Amino acid sequence: MKKSYFMLIALLFSTSLFAQKVVALHSPTNGIQYFDDDNPLQSAYTAAVDNDTLYLPGGSLAPPTKFEKKLTIYGAGHYPSSTTATDKTNIIGNVIFSDEADGSHLEGVVVSSNVYFDDNESVNDLVIKRCKINYLNITGNRTNPSENCTFQENIIYAFSIGNLINSNFFNNIIEANIPEARNLIFLNNIFLRSTYYHPVFDYADNCMIKNNIFLQESSNHGVADGSGESTYSHNIVCFSFDPENTSAFGTDPILDSNYIVTRADVLVDQTGGTFDYIHDYHLQAGTATFLGDDGYETGIYGGYYPWKEESIPVNPHISSKDISGTSDSNGKIHVDINVHAQDR
Numbered sequence: 001m002k003k004s005y006f007m008l009i010a011l012l013f014s015t016s017l018f019a020q021k022v023v024a025l026h027s028p029t030n031g032i033q034y035f036d037d038d039n040p041l042q043s044a045y046t047a048a049v050d051n052d053t054l055y056l057p058g059g060s061l062a063p064p065t066k067f068e069k070k071l072t073i074y075g076a077g078h079y080p081s082s083t084t085a086t087d088k089t090n091i092i093g094n095v096i097f098s099d100e101a102d103g104s105h106l107e108g109v110v111v112s113s114n115v116y117f118d119d120n121e122s123v124n125d126l127v128i129k130r131c132k133i134n135y136l137n138i139t140g141n142r143t144n145p146s147e148n149c150t151f152q153e154n155i156i157y158a159f160s161i162g163n164l165i166n167s168n169f170f171n172n173i174i175e176a177n178i179p180e181a182r183n184l185i186f187l188n189n190i191f192l193r194s195t196y197y198h199p200v201f202d203y204a205d206n207c208m209i210k211n212n213i214f215l216q217e218s219s220n221h222g223v224a225d226g227s228g229e230s231t232y233s234h235n236i237v238c239f240s241f242d243p244e245n246t247s248a249f250g251t252d253p254i255l256d257s258n259y260i261v262t263r264a265d266v267l268v269d270q271t272g273g274t275f276d277y278i279h280d281y282h283l284q285a286g287t288a289t290f291l292g293d294d295g296y297e298t299g300i301y302g303g304y305y306p307w308k309e310e311s312i313p314v315n316p317h318i319s320s321k322d323i324s325g326t327s328d329s330n331g332k333i334h335v336d337i338n339v340h341a342q343d344r
Contacts, residue, residue: 024055041091045069055315056109058087066118068100074315075109078132080277082310085318085337097123106131108313117146120163124148130311133157138164142182152305155275171300171307173275181207182228188292188303190281191215192273199223204230204250211292213299214238215263215273222248229254234293238263259290259298267299281307314342 023040025033025048035043041061044054053072075089083089089109097104099121107129115133117123120140126149133156138146140163149167156172162180171188181204190213191200200214201207205228214223214237222239223232232249233256239248249255266287269280281300288297296302316339 021057026053056089060090066096068098070103072105077108078110079310170305211298224250
């Protein structure tokens with residue numbers, strides 16, 4: 001109960017209820033602190049130590065130069081329909097993780113620039129969840145790769161992940177083609193890319209690619225090019241070829257029960273190759289019968305980590321607020337705030 005109370009207080013102070021933006025720092029060892037200066041995220045980061053939690057308000061925030069601590073960071077979310085009371089949390093500038101940030105968790109923010117792992121540093125056990133990311137950049141010469149990272153329920157516009165192995169992409173909406181993928185798992189993602197000039201995977205080696213939806217319609221390029229023995233199982237593909245045609249999946253693929261579907265018959269309401277909040281990414285009734293290898297539906301609403309509507313982060317969510325601009329005769333102001341706990 002005490003922990004829940006502290007979390008609620010931190011949330012209320014970190015959701016732009018007042019004119020200034022307030023970042024709340026919750027530390028198991030140092031208690032709760034609030035930062036409302038010109039750079040509250042940077043100030044809170046400076047004061048934080050490993051295993052602390054930061055609660056970010058809606059609005060735009062500048063990040064520290066680099067994240068070099070193990071932190072849990074929650075924003076207010078990014079969907080317009082779920083952030084009317086708080087505004088979306090928008091991190092302006094690059095979010096850079098060093099190997100000292102192993103085990104960190106980032107959830108419920110827009111990263112308007114890039115998410116970087118320090119070049120050729122091994123950043124491990126990181127979780128990025130329910131975020132909107134312009135560019136995910138994990139580069140290096142693979143002598144010191146990053147491992148055991150999870151990317152879940154994100155919107156990702158561009159990729160460079162050549163220095164990432166043994167990691168997972170669950171239930172994301174992905175616009176980019178992926179230049180290099182090695183020893184990775186892709187489950188229940190939607191690949192929106194519609195260009196005719198590249199496959200989705202330029203190169204996929206020893207990857208498990210299951211229960212995804214590939215919306216690219218092209219007879220020129222398939223799902224993957226290049227060598228690499230990857231497994232493609234129970235994916236919905238909208239390409240203009242037989243989904244069991246091995247040449248469409250690179251060299252030496254392992255194919256199992258992929259489905260070919262006309263693009264217009266796949267999703268309830270989606271067009272083009274870019275993400276849009278107004279689109280509906282649920283499967284149409286007929287296509288929903290094409291199950292993944294786990295018995296759940298393909299795409300982002302299936303699997304073990306189904307897409308949460310409006311990408312609301314797991315911390316308590318402020319759905320509405322009403323704060324009077326003036327006080328009454330007793331010096332009191334009216335405050336009405338609706339807060340909803342989240343179960344996942």
